[in-house]
Amino acid sequence: MxxxxxxxxxxxxxxxxxxxxxxxxxxxxxxxxxxxxxxxxxxxxxxxxRDALLDQVGTHIHVRLAPDPAQVQETLDAPRDRELVVRFMRDILRRVHADRAGYLALLELRLEATRRPELRAGFTETMRAQLEGSIAFHLDSGLPGDRTTVELLYIAMTGLIVESLTLPGVLGDEEALVSALVERAATIAAR
Structure with missing residues (x-):
């Protein structure tokens, strides 16, 4: 067929x-x-x-949540400073809210991976590749900060997103938190 x-x-x-x-x-x-x-x-x-379907979902979610390359290129026309990093982080938050189901499915896959080693191996590889891609983009684009800055932003944004999607209203102004997050992550990484 x-x-x-x-x-x-x-x-x-x-x-x-x-x-x-x-x-x-x-x-x-x-x-x-x-x-x-x-x-x-x-x-x-x-x-x-079902495992084959889960594997496909794990790969496809990143396609759904990925930024529009033309928009990324347009954003990169701005000066390479902390404010540009803030814009990128806010865009992540915007895309997550625009595709809430995509990110919630990603969270479900993370939880399922904790229970199923065969799923965890492939999913860990996919997530590691995504993080490495983000680090390479940040560094290659000349954005301020280093590898540790990106890893800190990744960890903090993951927590912010989980809180925002699962318990909206717990956090205050998310836009302001993103700005503070970028400022503090860059300061910590510079030490």
């Missing part, structure tokens, strides 16, 4: 929505089929196992 790439992508996007809404335990082929609006059995025709 010839497989349709658009349908495969629709199934993976449906799996992201199911993960975000129902958690990893709710991710079944039947739930994905229903979310995608396709006949029962379609997802199982495209993915040989």
């Amino acid at each position: 010839r497989r349709n790439d658009d349908r495969r992508l629709a199934l993976v996007d449906a799996a992201v929505e199911v993960l975000a809404r129902d958690g990893a335990r709710g991710l079944t082929f039947r739930a994905v089929d229903a979310e995608a609006g396709v006949p029962k059995g379609t997802a199982s025709n495209y993915f040989p196992s």
Whole structure:
């Protein structure tokens, strides 16, 4: 049977929505089929196992959450200072809120990876590659700070995003927190 790439992508996007809404335990082929609006059995025709589907979701989420390359290039026209780093961090927060399901599905994958070593290995590799890509982008773009700055920003932004998506209202002004975060991370890394 010839497989349709658009349908495969629709199934993976449906799996992201199911993960975000129902958690990893709710991710079944039947739930994905229903979310995608396709006949029962379609997802199982495209993915040989639930693990294969989870692997595809883990890879695709980063595509969904990635910035528009043209917008990144336009942003890089600004001076390479801390304010530019703040703009990039705020853009991350904006994209996460724009695709809330994508990030919640990413959190579900992280939790599922803690319980399943076979998923953890591949997911860790994917996340490590994403972080290394972010570090390389930061350094190659001439943004202020070093590798440690980016790692600190990664850790802090991850926490800010989790708090913002799961318990909105706990934190104060997130925009101001991002500014303070960049300032303090750069100061710590400079020591």
